[in-house]
Amino acid sequence: MSAEVVVSDLAFRYISRTDWALDGVRLTAHEGEFLGITGPSGAGKTTLCLSLNGLVPNVIEGTMRGSVAVGGLDTRKTDVSRMSSVIGVVFQDPRSQLTGSAMTVEEEVAFGLQNLGVPRHVMIDRIREALDAVGLAGFEARSPFELSGGEQQRLSLATVLAMHPRVIVLDEPTEMLDPEGQVEVMRAVRRIHEKHNMTTILVSNQAEVIVEHANRIIILHRGRIISENTRQEYSKKAKFLETLGVRPTQISQLASMLEEQGLWRGDYPINETDAVEMIRKFILG
Amino acid sequence: MSDVKPSISIERLTHRYPNGHEALRAIDLEILHEKIVALIGKNGAGKTTLAKHINGLLKPTLGSVKVMGVDTSTKTASEMAKDVGYVFQNPEDQLFEASAHDEVAFGPRNLGMDREETESEVNHALSMVGLLPMISEHPYNLTYGQRKMLCIAAVLAMRPKILILDEPNAGQDYSGLQLLGTLLRELDREHKTILLISHDMDFVGEFSDETVLMHDGEIVAHGSTRSVLSDLSKLKSTAVRPPQVTRVAIQLSDDRVRHDIMTVREMVETLTHNVSGTARMR
Numbered sequence: 001m002s003a004e005v006v007v008s009d010l011a012f013r014y015i016s017r018t019d020w021a022l023d024g025v026r027l028t029a030h031e032g033e034f035l036g037i038t039g040p041s042g043a044g045k046t047t048l049c050l051s052l053n054g055l056v057p058n059v060i061e062g063t064m065r066g067s068v069a070v071g072g073l074d075t076r077k078t079d080v081s082r083m084s085s086v087i088g089v090v091f092q093d094p095r096s097q098l099t100g101s102a103m104t105v106e107e108e109v110a111f112g113l114q115n116l117g118v119p120r121h122v123m124i125d126r127i128r129e130a131l132d133a134v135g136l137a138g139f140e141a142r143s144p145f146e147l148s149g150g151e152q153q154r155l156s157l158a159t160v161l162a163m164h165p166r167v168i169v170l171d172e173p174t175e176m177l178d179p180e181g182q183v184e185v186m187r188a189v190r191r192i193h194e195k196h197n198m199t200t201i202l203v204s205n206q207a208e209v210i211v212e213h214a215n216r217i218i219i220l221h222r223g224r225i226i227s228e229n230t231r232q233e234y235s236k237k238a239k240f241l242e243t244l245g246v247r248p249t250q251i252s253q254l255a256s257m258l259e260e261q262g263l264w265r266g267d268y269p270i271n272e273t274d275a276v277e278m279i280r281k282f283i284l285g
Numbered sequence: 286m287s288d289v290k291p292s293i294s295i296e297r298l299t300h301r302y303p304n305g306h307e308a309l310r311a312i313d314l315e316i317l318h319e320k321i322v323a324l325i326g327k328n329g330a331g332k333t334t335l336a337k338h339i340n341g342l343l344k345p346t347l348g349s350v351k352v353m354g355v356d357t358s359t360k361t362a363s364e365m366a367k368d369v370g371y372v373f374q375n376p377e378d379q380l381f382e383a384s385a386h387d388e389v390a391f392g393p394r395n396l397g398m399d400r401e402e403t404e405s406e407v408n409h410a411l412s413m414v415g416l417l418p419m420i421s422e423h424p425y426n427l428t429y430g431q432r433k434m435l436c437i438a439a440v441l442a443m444r445p446k447i448l449i450l451d452e453p454n455a456g457q458d459y460s461g462l463q464l465l466g467t468l469l470r471e472l473d474r475e476h477k478t479i480l481l482i483s484h485d486m487d488f489v490g491e492f493s494d495e496t497v498l499m500h501d502g503e504i505v506a507h508g509s510t511r512s513v514l515s516d517l518s519k520l521k522s523t524a525v526r527p528p529q530v531t532r533v534a535i536q537l538s539d540d541r542v543r544h545d546i547m548t549v550r551e552m553v554e555t556l557t558h559n560v561s562g563t564a565r566m567r
Contacts, residue, residue, distance in 0.1 A: 040458045040459065040460060041428045041429070041430050041457075041458040041460075041461065042428055092456075148328060148329065149328060175455060175456060176455055176456070177328075177484075178327040178328040178484050178524070179327060179484055179486075179523075179524045179525050179526060180327045180328075180524035181327075181328070182484075183524065205458055205459070208529060241459075242459065245458050245459045245460035246458065246459050247458070247459035247462065249529060250487060250528060250529040250530040250549050251529055251530065251533060253549045254530060254533075254549050254552055254553065257549065257550075257553045258553060258556065258557075261553075261557060263556065263557065263560065272529065272532055272533050272536065275533045276533055276536045276537060279533070279537060279556065280537070280540060283556050283559065283560055284537070284540045284541065284542070284556075284559065
């Protein structure tokens with residue numbers, strides 16, 4: 001597996017601040033991997049996302065040390081627009097990502113492609129393909145502002161996909177959505193990840209979402225990566241997560257409390273089916 | 286003894302927006318004093334429209350809304366502000382002063398409280414939301430979660446009897462959520478009636494007494510949070526999922542586990558009780 005994203009000793013300080021938002025991050029994401037990142041508020045999660053596509057430090061100024069390379073391109077030596085054809089980022093607030101000038105869903109997706117100078121016939125194919133992938137086929141003529149939060153978020157995902165990136169970064173993509181929106185966005189993310197073997201980096205504090213989707217989960221704290229885990233290991237860290245201010249899944253909290261009472265042994269459950277089976281075996285059986 | 290008169294009494298409320306969209310259809314709802322009531326359902330179900338009738342920002346197209354016994358159609362929104370505090374979903378819609386202190390002092394000053402009284406309200410409200418150390422900070426130096434807490438403090442300082450919180454937990458990390466939970470319990474002790482709009486079912490399950498489930502401008506369920514969040518048949522059409530621990534409990538309900546467990550702690554108690562019960566039987 002080749003490394004798609006290589007972050008080496010990355011540190012960043014915003015121009016108006018005295019403290020370092022990122023303080024020595026070392027991280028590799030491999031081709032086709034689904035990587036999860038969690039951490040409390042202020043840990044540096046969004047700053048990390050912004051450095052992956054080069055917005056930090058090329059647009060958002062500050063002091064940067066170390067380096068970031070995506071698909072072999074060094075973010076400091078590459079235009080932000082060129083980077084957008086390698087890596088796409090979807091942020092938390094669906095409305096703030098709309099161009100505001102596009103009158104239709106189709107124009108919204110076309111916007112980034114036009115900036116790259118993609119020929120018209122290629123553009124039409126890319127738009128159709130991207131809207132299909134996020135389940136918005138048939139929405140071409142609708143106004144982006146009329147869409148629900150979940151639909152707007154899938155539209156953001158489509159604008160990113162249309163650029164044919166090698167890596168997709170999702171910065172708390174479902175945190176502001178209702179339950180239905182959360183399900184439809186993650187379903188689209190999953191489908192794209194599987195169909196295109198897309199390298200996917202998901203930042204989230206929604207414990208169930210991250211444990212369900214990410215194969216490797218990194219904990220960011222005060223600008224540093226303090227722990228790297230498989231799903232199994234992450235679930236087992238329920239107590240540790242609580243002390244950091246990160247919400248664990250309820251079933252891992254349950255296992256941890258039962259373990260304290262001598263009623264649980266070994267691994268913690270990672271999904272409901274596991275939890276039901278283990279409770280039957282350890283306690284009710 | 287707590288008062289059990291209705292705090293909010295809504296009869297046959299219909300609301301039609303100027304574009305003709307009927308956001309609420311013949312809603313009946315009674316909310317008693319000193320309860321924490323969650324309002325859940327997907328976006329567009331009518332939660333915020335309903336809440337805006339309670340503070341008088343919107344007036345009924347048909348039907349009536351009474352707050353503390355008074356019909357809201359006879360009062361302006363600013364008259365209502367004394368009784369009903371509304372904390373908006375997006376802090377940027379609410380914050381406009383240059384420091385946390387001034388932000389919170391704005392309401393009490395406007396209500397005509399004197400300097401001493403205002404300062405005491407500011408200190409009390411900021412300490413309740415854990416922001417007293419940030420009293421002189423500019424709101425934009427606070428994290429998103431802290432700005433949301435600041436909005437709550439600004440509303441609390443006006444001493445409303447009813448507090449509406451529109452998605453206070455969105456954007457909060459775990460520490461923020463715990464702080465918010467503690468705050469709700471504290472407000473409960475201060476005899477406030479609280480209406481909590483939320484998509485976070487773990488939080489609703491842990492901190493609310495009652496839940497109102499809305500769908501398509503109507504109330505499809507209203508009862509104890511325990512009864513609403515464990516009723517899969519009612520939740521199904523609204524895409525709301527019960528808390529994870531409740532979903533596990535429902536699957537274990539054939540195995541001597543009650544199906545309406547709402548928190549991890551309750552599940553631990555049930556299971557440990559179950560073990561000791563079994564041991565006794567043996």
